[in-house]
Amino acid sequence: xxxxxxxxxxxxxxxxxxxxxxxxxxxxxxxxxxxxxxxxxxxxxxxxxxxxxxxxxxxxxxxxxxxxxxxxxxxxxxxxxxxxxxxxxxxxxxxxxxxxxxxxxxxxxxxxxxxxxxxxxxxxxxxxxxxxxxxxxxxxxxxxxxxxxxxxxxxxxxxxxxxxxxxxxxxxxxxxxxxxxxxxxxxxxxxxxxxxxxxxxxxxxxxxxxxxxxxxxxxxxxxxxxxxxxxxxxxxxxxxxxxxxxxxxxxxxxxxxxxxxxxxxxxxxxxxxxxxxxxxxxxxxxxxxxxxxxxxxxxxxxxxxxxxxxxxxxxxxxxxxxxxxxxxxxxxxxxxxxxxxxxxxxxxxxxxxxxxxxxxxxxxxxxxxxxxxxxxxxxxxxxxxxxxxxxxxxxxxxxxxxxxxxxxxxxxxxxxx
Numbered sequence: 001x002x003x004x005x006x007x008x009x010x011x012x013x014x015x016x017x018x019x020x021x022x023x024x025x026x027x028x029x030x031x032x033x034x035x036x037x038x039x040x041x042x043x044x045x046x047x048x049x050x051x052x053x054x055x056x057x058x059x060x061x062x063x064x065x066x067x068x069x070x071x072x073x074x075x076x077x078x079x080x081x082x083x084x085x086x087x088x089x090x091x092x093x094x095x096x097x098x099x100x101x102x103x104x105x106x107x108x109x110x111x112x113x114x115x116x117x118x119x120x121x122x123x124x125x126x127x128x129x130x131x132x133x134x135x136x137x138x139x140x141x142x143x144x145x146x147x148x149x150x151x152x153x154x155x156x157x158x159x160x161x162x163x164x165x166x167x168x169x170x171x172x173x174x175x176x177x178x179x180x181x182x183x184x185x186x187x188x189x190x191x192x193x194x195x196x197x198x199x200x201x202x203x204x205x206x207x208x209x210x211x212x213x214x215x216x217x218x219x220x221x222x223x224x225x226x227x228x229x230x231x232x233x234x235x236x237x238x239x240x241x242x243x244x245x246x247x248x249x250x251x252x253x254x255x256x257x258x259x260x261x262x263x264x265x266x267x268x269x270x271x272x273x274x275x276x277x278x279x280x281x282x283x284x285x286x287x288x289x290x291x292x293x294x295x296x297x298x299x300x301x302x303x304x305x306x307x308x309x310x311x312x313x314x315x316x317x318x319x320x321x322x323x324x325x326x327x328x329x330x331x332x333x334x335x336x337x338x339x340x341x342x343x344x345x346x347x348x349x350x351x352x353x354x355x356x357x358x359x360x361x362x363x364x365x366x367x368x369x370x371x372x373x374x375x376x377x378x379x380x381x382x383x384x385x386x387x388x389x390x391x392x393x394x395x396x397x398x399x400x401x402x403x404x405x406x407x408x409x410x411x412x413x414x415x416x417x
Contacts, residue, residue, distance in 0.1 A: 034105035048302035048412035089116035125151030139175035226286040230279035234272025254322030265311020303412040307341035315339040331367040358387030
């Protein structure tokens with residue numbers, strides 16, 4: 001059964017190698033041609049505290065960020081949600097993106113993992129991932145990845161049920177002119193069930209740094225077949241005054257995910273490799289483990305720093321996922337959020353600068369027990385939240401988020417240098 005998959009990989013290799021030879025000599029020094037001009041690294045340390053009536057969360061985070069985005073991150077949190085089964089946990093997460101060969105963009109290694117203990121139990125959960133990416137030219141790259149998760153989900157009739165997941169995959173991309181093809185092949189093992197997954201995506205690069213991506217991944221388990229669409233525009237390294245943006249849609253049975261953003265202003269740094277890399281990553285993550293896709297997203301701080309990427313930022317996130325609590329029934333968990341940020345760069349009073357204002361609208365879906373039917377019904381809560389922040393003495397950032405409907409406050413103090 002694997003013969004046709006390996007023939008497909010060989011085809012990608014052959015076409016890619018030909019493309020590589022055709023570009024030989026165009027740029028002999030490709031040390032930083034993938035992610036753009038080098039810039040000094042920035043370190044950020046953040047301590048945050050969320051106060052709610054019954055749930056208080058403390059978290060310490062830091063990361064190192066250069067032109068390749070976050071290359072090192074670490075998090076310690078108490079009473080946080082583990083983003084998998086919505087259990088409250090004590091968690092340690094860390095990871096690194098390394099360029100071990102002369103700091104060359106073409107050779108990339110990623111390692112990361114998380115370890116947590118479910119509150120009020122001694123049950124430990126572990127997750128890890130590793131990825132190796134090779135980019136012999138700007139029009140060709142290959143990636144090998146391996147992921148592992150050993151944890152728990154809500155059980156029936158017991159409260160917790162252990163599950164072990166493994167995933168190994170290969171991905172490659174070749175570009176010819178304005179058109180690119182991505183191929184993926186891998187397997188995912190859920191406990192004792194092994195599923196082979198394979199698929200492809202096409203990407204078209206248009207004018208003004210615009211692009212469109214469409215892809216499909218097929219699995220032995222038809223419930224895991226995934227469709228991915230993405231469209232967007234990346235800003236050039238020297239901002240041209242035009243907005244950049246991205247919209248991604250992923251769909252499979254009982255799972256729907258949408259992510260969108262618009263960024264504009266003179267400080268817009270959401271550049272083309274970033275939006276294309278995010279789209280390709282969302283497509284490839286469908287062949288890996290959802291748990292570890294979320295682990296990589298854990299590079300974000302407790303209060304995200306994404307709003308600093310442009311003067312004005314708009315975000316949209318939507319997730320609706322079916323879950324089974326009682327056999328034979330399907331309930332849903334999910335979120336829908338609209339976020340708007342504005343940084344006032346022109347305001348500077350004493351040592352206070354770059355004040356930010358954010359307004360969020362949130363919807364959360366979760367099952368609740370219906371005492372009449374003794375079944376779970378999907379309930380939706382809706383609320384607004386507000387974000388205020390400012391920078392003090394250029395390297396101290398204070399951010400506060402308030403949710404009036406929940407009487408919830410999240411405060412984060414960051415040191416940047």
